[in-house]
Amino acid sequence: MTTFAARLRRATMVEHREAETRGFITRLMAGGVPRAGFAALTAQYLFIYAELEAAADRMRADKTAAPFADPALTRVPALEADLAHLYGPGWASTITPLPATQRYVRRLHEHCRASAPHFIAHHYVRYLGDLSGGLLVGRSVATTYGLGPDGVRFYAFDGVEHPKAYKAAYRARLDALPLPDEQLDTVVAEAQLAFRLNAAVFEELGTAYPATTLPSPV
Numbered sequence: 001m002t003t004f005a006a007r008l009r010r011a012t013m014v015e016h017r018e019a020e021t022r023g024f025i026t027r028l029m030a031g032g033v034p035r036a037g038f039a040a041l042t043a044q045y046l047f048i049y050a051e052l053e054a055a056a057d058r059m060r061a062d063k064t065a066a067p068f069a070d071p072a073l074t075r076v077p078a079l080e081a082d083l084a085h086l087y088g089p090g091w092a093s094t095i096t097p098l099p100a101t102q103r104y105v106r107r108l109h110e111h112c113r114a115s116a117p118h119f120i121a122h123h124y125v126r127y128l129g130d131l132s133g134g135l136l137v138g139r140s141v142a143t144t145y146g147l148g149p150d151g152v153r154f155y156a157f158d159g160v161e162h163p164k165a166y167k168a169a170y171r172a173r174l175d176a177l178p179l180p181d182e183q184l185d186t187v188v189a190e191a192q193l194a195f196r197l198n199a200a201v202f203e204e205l206g207t208a209y210p211a212t213t214l215p216s217p218v
C-alpha cells in the first residue's frame with residue numbers, strides 16, 4: 001500500500017521538476033543571477049512566509065494542522081535579518097511583491113487560515129522543500145554572493161538539528177493524517193497548485209533579473 005507521503009511526493013514530481021528547473025533557479029545555482037535578483041527573491045519570500053506563518057499561528061488551534069505548525073520552522077525573523085543585510089536599514093520601504101507573489105499570498109490568505117488540508121499542502125511544499133533542496137540552494141548562494149551567516153539565515157534552520165530525521169517524522173505525520181479521502185485529494189491538488197505558484201514567482205524574477213553578463217574578454 002502506498003503511504004500518503006509517498007503519494008504526495010509522486011503526485012507533485014512533475015511540478016517539482018518544473019519549479020526546480022525554472023531558468024531563475026538553475027541560474028541562481030550556477031551563479032548567474034545578479035545580487036539584486038537574489039535580494040528580490042528573499043523579499044518575495046518574506047511576503048510569502050509572513051502569510052504562511054500568520055496562518056500557522058491560527059492553525060495551531062486546529063487538531064489536524066497543529067502538529068505541522070512547528071514554531072521551530074519559523075522563517076520570518078531570519079528573512080527580516082537577511083533583508084536588513086541585503087538592502088540595508090531602509091529595507092522595509094524598499095521591497096515590493098511581484099504580481100505572482102501577490103497571487104500566491106492571496107491564495108494563502110484565502111485558504112490556509114481556516115482549512116487544514118490547504119494549510120498542510122502549502123506548509124509541505126515550502127518547508128519540506130526548504131529542508132531538502134533549499135539547503136543546497138543556501139550553500140550555493142552563500143558562495144556566489146560571499147554571504148553567511150548574514151544574508152542567508154533563511155536557509156539555516158537553527159531549530160532543526162537533523163533535517164533528515166525531521167523530514168522522516170514529518171512524512172510520518174502526513175501518513176497518519178486523520179482526513180477522509182476527499183480531503184486528502186484536496187491536499188494533493190493544493191500542493192500541485194502551490195508548486196505552480198512558486199514557479200510563477202521564479203518566472204517573474206527571471207524576467208526582472210536577466211542573466212548576469214560576464215565581462216567580455218578584451
Ligand code: HEM
Pocket residue numbers: 005008009016019020025026029124125126128129130132133134136137167195198
Ligand atoms: C535548485 C532547486 C532544487 C533542488 C536541487 C531540489 C532538490 C530536492 C531534493 C534532492 C529533494 C529530495 C530530498 C529527500 O529525499 O529528502 C527535494 C525534495 C523536495 N523539494 Fe526540492 N529541490 C529544489 C527546488 C525546490 C522548490 C523550488 C520547491 C518548492 C517550491 C521544492 C520542494 C520540495 C519538496 C516539497 C520536497 C519534498 C518531497 C517529498 O519527499 O515529499 N524544491 N528537493
